[in-house]
Amino acid sequence: MITPQDSEAATTPLPPLSSADAGAVPGGPQGSAPGPGATAPSSGAPGIPAAAAASAAAGQKSKRSAPPEVKTSSIPKPPLNLLLTLLHLAALGVVGFTITAVLLALMGTGIGMLVIGVGLVLLAALVYALYGIAWFETFRVGGLYGLHVSAPQWQQRRAPGFKGWFTSMVRQAVDGRMWRAVANFAIASALGAAMLGLVQGFVQAFVSVFRTFNVWWQPGIIGMLLCAAGIVGLALLHRLISVAIIGSTATEAELTETARLSARQREGAVRAADVERTRIERDLHDGVQPRLVSVGMTLGLAQEKIDTDPQAAKLLVAEAHTSTKAAITELRQLARGIYASVLDDRGLDAALSALAARSHIPVHLDVRLTDRCSRDAEAAVYFAIAESLTNAAKHSRASEARVVVRMREDGPTQAPQLWARVEDNGIGGARVTPGGGLDGIMNRVLAAGGTTRLDSPNGGPTTLEVSVPCAS
Numbered sequence: 001m002i003t004p005q006d007s008e009a010a011t012t013p014l015p016p017l018s019s020a021d022a023g024a025v026p027g028g029p030q031g032s033a034p035g036p037g038a039t040a041p042s043s044g045a046p047g048i049p050a051a052a053a054a055s056a057a058a059g060q061k062s063k064r065s066a067p068p069e070v071k072t073s074s075i076p077k078p079p080l081n082l083l084l085t086l087l088h089l090a091a092l093g094v095v096g097f098t099i100t101a102v103l104l105a106l107m108g109t110g111i112g113m114l115v116i117g118v119g120l121v122l123l124a125a126l127v128y129a130l131y132g133i134a135w136f137e138t139f140r141v142g143g144l145y146g147l148h149v150s151a152p153q154w155q156q157r158r159a160p161g162f163k164g165w166f167t168s169m170v171r172q173a174v175d176g177r178m179w180r181a182v183a184n185f186a187i188a189s190a191l192g193a194a195m196l197g198l199v200q201g202f203v204q205a206f207v208s209v210f211r212t213f214n215v216w217w218q219p220g221i222i223g224m225l226l227c228a229a230g231i232v233g234l235a236l237l238h239r240l241i242s243v244a245i246i247g248s249t250a251t252e253a254e255l256t257e258t259a260r261l262s263a264r265q266r267e268g269a270v271r272a273a274d275v276e277r278t279r280i281e282r283d284l285h286d287g288v289q290p291r292l293v294s295v296g297m298t299l300g301l302a303q304e305k306i307d308t309d310p311q312a313a314k315l316l317v318a319e320a321h322t323s324t325k326a327a328i329t330e331l332r333q334l335a336r337g338i339y340a341s342v343l344d345d346r347g348l349d350a351a352l353s354a355l356a357a358r359s360h361i362p363v364h365l366d367v368r369l370t371d372r373c374s375r376d377a378e379a380a381v382y383f384a385i386a387e388s389l390t391n392a393a394k395h396s397r398a399s400e401a402r403v404v405v406r407m408r409e410d411g412p413t414q415a416p417q418l419w420a421r422v423e424d425n426g427i428g429g430a431r432v433t434p435g436g437g438l439d440g441i442m443n444r445v446l447a448a449g450g451t452t453r454l455d456s457p458n459g460g461p462t463t464l465e466v467s468v469p470c471a472s
Contacts, residue, residue, distance in 0.1 A: 089192035096189020134181035202227035396426025430456035
């Protein structure tokens with residue numbers, strides 16, 4: 001739940017939307033009208049009249065925008081790719097052996113001076129240098145051949161102080177991915193040196209053509225062809241080796257990251273289900289159960305008075321009837337909190353319109369969706385927005401809120417993402433507490449494969465951003 005600071009703070013109007021969120025549509029700078037919540041401010045009552053809610057929900061329309069153009073990674077064509085490979089090999093042939101010699105000298109000096117302590121500093125510098133070379137080599141090969149690679153991860157500290165630093169350095173020193181990238185750098189340097197030798201041979205063969213032009217079998221031309229074939233062969237060999245080493249490493253890292261994210265999603269789903277179960281139990285115990293007990297007691301009193309005082313019994317039955325209708329209303333609200341059926345019937349836009357109409361504070365709603373997403377994605381975003389508006393009304397002392405929903409295409413695969421931002425002008429200071437409302441939001445979004453970002457400085461405003469894969 002949102003835990004505001006104890007000090008009083010005056011609420012301030014929400015700032016205008018940025019151009020990135022407002023979009024460029026005809027009719028105004030923001031391209032949208034305030035949502036239904038803005039037209040029906042709350043007066044502190046549990047809800048707003050049904051007619052006003054229906055009118056506001058019907059008046060809210062989804063804003064449509066053209067889908068952004070999908071970006072694809074540009075891979076050089078074969079002739080240009082071959083030329084770039086030759087340039088890479090030439091550069092590595094010039095500097096590669098120099099860097100390798102420096103690293104070997106640093107390692108030998110560090111091992112030799114380890115007994116006096118200075119060697120530890122030199123070996124630590126060696127590990128940092130090897131990590132830098134691995135980082136450079138990974139992105140060099142990825143950019144050259146269009147591979148989707150990720151940066152090598154530095155081993156994090158697992159304990160504070162020198163012990164934590166030393167253990168992280170040792171684990172980094174034996175990291176297989178780093179060493180595979182370094183090995184590829186060394187192989188590429190050797191191939192580059194060999195290519196430079198063939199280039200020199202090609203130049204000498206070209207010069208010899210003018211000296212032996214009377215020889216019928218033209219040894220200079222044959223030498224040029226052999227050197228050119230060797231140069232092209234080295235370039236192809238470099239591609240084969242680099243893609244095999246860096247590509248397999250990138251695939252392994254991607255699978256590891258996928259497994260880690262899957263484990264986090266399962267953990268988030270379990271936590272979200274536990275928080276939801278606790279909420280349902282609390283709502284039943286604190287709301288519906290006492291009301292039903294009161295109905296039973298009232299009907300019992302009416303039964304006792306039905307013969308002696310029929311008028312009083314009739315009043316008790318009427319009171320029980322009123323309490324029963326209130327209990328039914330609470331059960332409906334509880335069921336709506338488990339899953340909003342309007343999501344299946346009319347989609348996220350209509351569900352958010354109804355949600356904004358029921359809000360206790362005015363809500364400016366701006367929804368622009370080009371298509372429907374999966375049920376899990378829409379449910380995760382819907383309940384994140386619902387919980388945020390509830391927290392804004394109950395805890396942050398906000399006077400208004402703004403909800404922005406967009407369809408975006410982010411990430412290396414340009415997969416559609418359902419993105420939403422909820423902002424209120426309350427006093428801020430929101431913190432994630434285990435079992436609270438924000439914890440439930442993050443667990444639910446994490447279970448759907450999405451991400452959340454909370455920004456709530458003291459004094460406000462509070463902003464929550466949610467991004468969920470549309471196909472989750």
